[in-house]
Amino acid sequence: MNSVASEPALIGIDWGTSSLRAFLIGAGGEVLDQVSKPEGIMHVKDGDFEGSFRDLIGPWGNAAGLPVIASGMITSRNGWVETPYVSVPSGVNELAGALVPHKTSDGVTVTFVTGMTTDHDGAPDVMRGEETQIIGASALGMSDGTFVMPGTHSKWITVRSNLIDDYATFMTGEVFAAMRQHSILGTLMEEGPFQEGAFRKGCAAGLAEGSKLLHDLFGVRTLPLFGKIAGNMVEDYLSGLLIGAEIKGADVASIDGPVMIVGRDDLSDRYEIGLELAGLTSKRAPDDIVARGHFMIAQAAGLVS
């Protein structure tokens, strides 16, 4: 018996700061088609989000009239429609109950998923978009567990009984870029392929008992200065040091079971090594979990049957 592709039922959009992905989703939640564009919210010309959206779904002529759900930084102050946050703990029902609809001048309703906020010792934390990915991932046999989403602002997210229980953001990617490009640490770096040994050495330094990031960063300068690592290893040593410090800071001693890594393959490789050095196992989420999250939230809101 051949499986028959179902009819399109939903358009899901993951619209971030630097890129944008749209999914044509079938009645069973499966991805029928997808498109990626570099038009993240910072790159939309003259803030014409509506025009970008029209161009995006244009090729899906058969999608006219479908419900549209969108998540990500598109709901931030610099996006299309700013939405409030829901608080942790929240899951698919809370997100479905907080959707913000917006009608375009063409009469299409785009339904926005709000972000989610938490607070640690008076310091708020925020995410927009990751909550939708986690909803999707938690449907894939991860209704309880720890997720890491590596990137410019890495997120560590704890899910309990299908609710996002808490999370914390780490500025690992942004600190890496700033130190590589705008500090003395960049001056001794030479380009080349991934140096796993140097990455592991840096990671171990970041994970070490008694590590002190502001001090350990200076080692990224002195190790090559003293010929202890080669110029083509400096960048991966720095990457390892920061990822190790992040993993250490994520309170890994309290983590039970494998960590689910949600991210680009090259970054996921690094986190897999770092987690292993920290004594943790890991799994990887499939690439299109965000579309699964869009579908589940749309279902809970009655946008699809």
Add this chain to the structure above:
Amino acid sequence: MNSVASEPALIGIDWGTSSLRAFLIGAGGEVLDQVSKPEGIMHVKDGDFEGSFRDLIGPWGNAAGLPVIASGMITSRNGWVETPYVSVPSGVNELAGALVPHKTSDGVTVTFVTGMTTDHDGAPDVMRGEETQIIGASALGMSDGTFVMPGTHSKWITVRSNLIDDYATFMTGEVFAAMRQHSILGTLMEEGPFQEGAFRKGCAAGLAEGSKLLHDLFGVRTLPLFGKIAGNMVEDYLSGLLIGAEIKGADVASIDGPVMIVGRDDLSDRYEIGLELAGLTSKRAPDDIVARGHFMIAQAAGLVS
């Protein structure tokens, strides 16, 4: 009885990355005259250090024939004459025994003080110039104790029985500059006078048990985003967070007695607050201790009587 100014006996030069100070020093070690210039080693045109030096001491016509001693980044790879390092523990005699003389084309001998190195868990640490300041400071009743030298690359230095016993570098100032100018943290900053309350709040976050710098940095974004600190407080909150993290990393629990702060007044004010929050008292070193260090090293080497 009037004191009579002694004759000039030595020229001391503290030649760093971004600036340069020269001292005309008397036979008793007192500073008779001094000059500051912005010609740090990165700003010396065409690497003409000899020309800069000639211009520097030119106005001191009466100084012809005096011994000249120079310390700082001028002895690094990007400086005038690269010198090796001495290792910790070392003091005035070890530095005097490792001086590197260099004769200019005018026949003037400039004697360079080498830097000092240490090693923690295989990661080397380096300084060039700070050792001379500490030698000078240790003569001022600090033959044992802890020194902090705030700056781009802050140093925490332990002196035991007049020897520099060990030290550690923290990239606090450079991380501050990179995050302020080249990360999302700068986008919500507004200029204004020093906000001590915000600085203290940041400092407390950096010092807190369980603080995690890569995570805590994200608070520098979310606190103003949620209206918990005003835009004109963001920069000082960031400064406090980093200085707090540095002080915490400097293992303050092991420090006995007041910490001697050696640095610019505005930075010293911040470290005084941070040390107080960490439960430590502090003192400040006078501004010209480096000239005292030059004199003591020159004396130990027999360059002055």
